[in-house]
Amino acid sequence: MGQIDLDFKPSAPVFDACVALGRRHDRPVAVDTLEGTLEAMGRAGVGRALAYSPHAAFFDSEDGNRLLMEMIAGEPSLVPQFVCNPARDDLNAFATEVAEHGVRAVRMAPMLHGYPFQEWVVRPWLDWLEETRVPLWLPASYESHGSTVDIDPSQVYETLSGRPNLKAVLSGVHYRHVSWAAPLLRGVPSLSVDLSWLYNTGGIPEFVDAIGAGRVLYGSRFPEAPMAPVLYYLHRCGLSEAALTAICSGNLVELLGME
Amino acid sequence: MDAAGVDRAAINCVFYGDAARGNDLVAERVARDPDRFLGVAYVTPRYPDEAMRELERCFDELGMYYLKLYPDYLGRPIDDEAYVPVFEWADDRGIVVMSHSSYVGEADTLTAPSRFVGLARRFTRVRWLLAHAGNGPAGQAQAVEASRSCPNVYLETATSFGQHGAIEYLVQGAGSDRVLFGSDMPLMDARFQVGRIATADIPEDARRKVLGLNAVRLLGLDG
Numbered sequence: 497m498g499q500i501d502l503d504f505k506p507s508a509p510v511f512d513a514c515v516a517l518g519r520r521h522d523r524p525v526a527v528d529t530l531e532g533t534l535e536a537m538g539r540a541g542v543g544r545a546l547a548y549s550p551h552a553a554f555f556d557s558e559d560g561n562r563l564l565m566e567m568i569a570g571e572p573s574l575v576p577q578f579v580c581n582p583a584r585d586d587l588n589a590f591a592t593e594v595a596e597h598g599v600r601a602v603r604m605a606p607m608l609h610g611y612p613f614q615e616w617v618v619r620p621w622l623d624w625l626e627e628t629r630v631p632l633w634l635p636a637s638y639e640s641h642g643s644t645v646d647i648d649p650s651q652v653y654e655t656l657s658g659r660p661n662l663k664a665v666l667s668g669v670h671y672r673h674v675s676w677a678a679p680l681l682r683g684v685p686s687l688s689v690d691l692s693w694l695y696n697t698g699g700i701p702e703f704v705d706a707i708g709a710g711r712v713l714y715g716s717r718f719p720e721a722p723m724a725p726v727l728y729y730l731h732r733c734g735l736s737e738a739a740l741t742a743i744c745s746g747n748l749v750e751l752l753g754m755e
Numbered sequence: 756m757d758a759a760g761v762d763r764a765a766i767n768c769v770f771y772g773d774a775a776r777g778n779d780l781v782a783e784r785v786a787r788d789p790d791r792f793l794g795v796a797y798v799t800p801r802y803p804d805e806a807m808r809e810l811e812r813c814f815d816e817l818g819m820y821y822l823k824l825y826p827d828y829l830g831r832p833i834d835d836e837a838y839v840p841v842f843e844w845a846d847d848r849g850i851v852v853m854s855h856s857s858y859v860g861e862a863d864t865l866t867a868p869s870r871f872v873g874l875a876r877r878f879t880r881v882r883w884l885l886a887h888a889g890n891g892p893a894g895q896a897q898a899v900e901a902s903r904s905c906p907n908v909y910l911e912t913a914t915s916f917g918q919h920g921a922i923e924y925l926v927q928g929a930g931s932d933r934v935l936f937g938s939d940m941p942l943m944d945a946r947f948q949v950g951r952i953a954t955a956d957i958p959e960d961a962r963r964k965v966l967g968l969n970a971v972r973l974l975g976l977d978g
Binding site: 526695 | 756757758759760761762860915917918919920940941942943944945946947948949950951953954955956959962963966
């Protein structure tokens, strides 16, 4: 057998940038408890995870964010990420909740919540994110009711290229997105990318070459996907130890302003 | 392949309307690295006479190891009568037939794994290898059921879905002897697809079987 490591463990500290915690209303998920998530993290060698509520993304942002905090219950290895719906949520109330819970990252899901990611909808929210230096996660696609809906890359480009101080992360880039993802990332220097669905051949080294290791983050899409395979792939890309450490955890720590 | 630790790969080319052109490319590539590559034939019953002649050529002259089918390009289901002459030929030879298999919803039924049950029972000398093992969770459930119903059905692991627990589900459902690693190169990265098996929560001997030993046995290769 070739050089395959059947006892693989990551060589760097790992902070997962894309984890969903809790149940979905529309279908079962493979792991929907705090304990199950922590067990999976331990098995894969993931020390910390940035977690959002799928209920917040797929049904009700305010309710889901509340559920997320209940589930995390002070567990230090899970860092909460709130989901907002700029078309419906109250920004002042959301900002208060973010401050109260020390939330360090926000996720928007324009295609799920049915609004265009354009200034005339999201301007006050992006102004606030910029002012508070809270980074924004934008999923490239979501699966809902058996079909996949993709974000409009032109909207992302037009909106974020005018906001160089807003840090954002494009999440869940899929092989169908690679024809536009690299040009988008090159064109928007404030935009990073997570690796949570980047399974195409050479995808990781190509992104590192295109935008540098400093803008690439490990993420898993757990519990939709397991945590370990992307780590395995990442560790076989011939990256320097410094680049590997940055991608596995350092870049996310910096984005979130954590020690 | 080297970066992923893949020693050998079975390669095919389904991307020409003239199947012979793709098969020639495969044969040329195999000839350059016979220790690393195995040839896999492709035919389409869109051109029935050509298909049968091409089968003979691929297996008798080019030394192909098995047959790949891609019914989505034909626009007809895998159990359509158009394929019967091909299956009769394959059954007579007792070869492995790999087909794309996918069921992710009602708009995706041409190669639903449940369709292979009738074929596997009708053409019993064929070893049926279901590429992607049905793809998403609903297709995987059908694929596992097909493997349980028919001892000549095998499941291949490559998928772009990559969902949590998929490898464990296939191995527990079909048995560790009937699941084979596949990468879907060059679309998918073999490092990722190997990682799905290497880190799966199944016994080490099962991982070794899936990663290569089952393919060695199924194709009659030297270990």
